[in-house]
Amino acid sequence: MSGLSPASLPEWARHLAKALLSGVVFGVLGYGVGRLAADHFPGLGPDLSALRWGDAVGGIVALGLLVACLGTFVTSFNRPSLGRILKLEGPAGDGEVREVRAQSAILGLSAIIMILPIVLSGVGLPVTASLALIALLLVVHTALNLRLYRSVDELFRRVVIEAGALTFWVGQGVLFLWAAAERLGAAPALTAWDIYVVLMAVYLVVSMIVTVRRGLA
Amino acid sequence: MNNRLKVLRAERNWSQADLADALGVSRQTVNALETGRYDPSLPLAFKIAKVLEQPIESIFSE
Numbered sequence: 001m002s003g004l005s006p007a008s009l010p011e012w013a014r015h016l017a018k019a020l021l022s023g024v025v026f027g028v029l030g031y032g033v034g035r036l037a038a039d040h041f042p043g044l045g046p047d048l049s050a051l052r053w054g055d056a057v058g059g060i061v062a063l064g065l066l067v068a069c070l071g072t073f074v075t076s077f078n079r080p081s082l083g084r085i086l087k088l089e090g091p092a093g094d095g096e097v098r099e100v101r102a103q104s105a106i107l108g109l110s111a112i113i114m115i116l117p118i119v120l121s122g123v124g125l126p127v128t129a130s131l132a133l134i135a136l137l138l139v140v141h142t143a144l145n146l147r148l149y150r151s152v153d154e155l156f157r158r159v160v161i162e163a164g165a166l167t168f169w170v171g172q173g174v175l176f177l178w179a180a181a182e183r184l185g186a187a188p189a190l191t192a193w194d195i196y197v198v199l200m201a202v203y204l205v206v207s208m209i210v211t212v213r214r215g216l217a
Numbered sequence: 218m219n220n221r222l223k224v225l226r227a228e229r230n231w232s233q234a235d236l237a238d239a240l241g242v243s244r245q246t247v248n249a250l251e252t253g254r255y256d257p258s259l260p261l262a263f264k265i266a267k268v269l270e271q272p273i274e275s276i277f278s279e
Contacts, residue, residue, distance in 0.1 A: 088244045089233045096244070155246040155255050215254035216245055 015212060054194035055118045061200050065111035073104040087215060102148050109141050114200065117193070159214050163207040170206065171199050220277045223251040225269050239268045 075082050079091035082100060086092060092100070113134065120130040149160065175195065181187035211217050226236050233247045240247070240261065249255035250265075257265065266273045 086245055087248050089248075093234070093244075099243075153242040153246050154258055154261060155242070155249055158255070213254070215249040215252055 015217075050122070051118070052194075054191065054197050057201055058114055058118055058193070058197040061197060061204055062111045062114040064204055065107050065114060069104050069107035069111060072100050072107065076100045076104065085217060099148075099152070102144070102151075106141065106144050106148065109137065109144065113137050113141060114197075155214065155216070159207075159210050159216060162214075163203065163210045166206045166210065167199070167203045171202050174198065174202070218256045218277055218279060219253065220250065222247075222265070222276065225271065225276065226251075229269075236268070240264055 075085060076092075076097050079093075079097065082092035082096065083090055086096060086100075088096070116134055116137070117130075120133070149157065178187055178190060182189055208217075222236075226233070231239075233244045233251075237244045237247045241264075242261070246255065250257060262273055262277060266276060269276060
């Protein structure tokens with residue numbers, strides 16, 4: 001009998017299996033804790049009844065970005081482990097650690113920017129102030145991204161370009177199908193926020209696949 | 218595209234870091250090139266040939 005042991009699976013499949021398993025385990029755990037908290041302390045948390053499905057997707061994407069940020073930041077303190085993850089001969093050097101921490105900072109800022117419109121819409125801050133804060137963070141985020149892009153070599157740039165192209169290809173396909181259904185009266189209208197969070201969710205998944213395929217993780 | 222990068226590097230007793238420094242790329246890029254996960258741009262391919270002192274066609278093949 002040909003057993004399908006973890007060792008016989010390709011590396012990307014093992015990563016995917018681990019991610020799915022972690023998602024299921026922590027998803028169930030999180031739901032259980034949330035359910036218990038809601039049952040025992042009603043009214044403790046914020047009122048989530050005003051949240052739409054786009055907010056839920058945005059929250060999940062922000063959480064994914066935050067987990068990636070913390071994961072990369074913590075791993076950057078263990079050079080042998082970081083070296084293995086980056087598939088290097090030996091431990092990671094100063095340059096690699098610096099680069100990973102820069103990526104971690106960008107991921108963290110991405111998570112904040114992603115969740116901020118949802119949070120700010122519920123705290124009663126003036127719209128102008130909220131927009132100004134979001135715009136300011138976006139400028140900082142863009143500057144950090146550009147700085148990182150200029151500091152890396154052609155492989156990293158290729159990954160960024162491929163992830164962008166693939167996201168556009170998948171995103172326009174999904175958007176076209178929805179737009180067609182909407183035009184035919186078979187689907188509800190989307191808001192700019194809905195489209196944006198779906199696009200970011202697609203980008204997150206696509207960039208992970210491209211990164212693994214190119215051997216960067 | 219296939220390449221003999223790993224063999225040529227081993228013949229020179231170079232580490233991935235040595236080759237990466239000579240080419241001005243990251244160690245991850247050298248690893249991705251050696252494992253065939255990434256085909257270099259034309260400028261990088263020429264640089265590889267220059268650093269290894271080999272004609273391009275003796276390093277890369279279809």
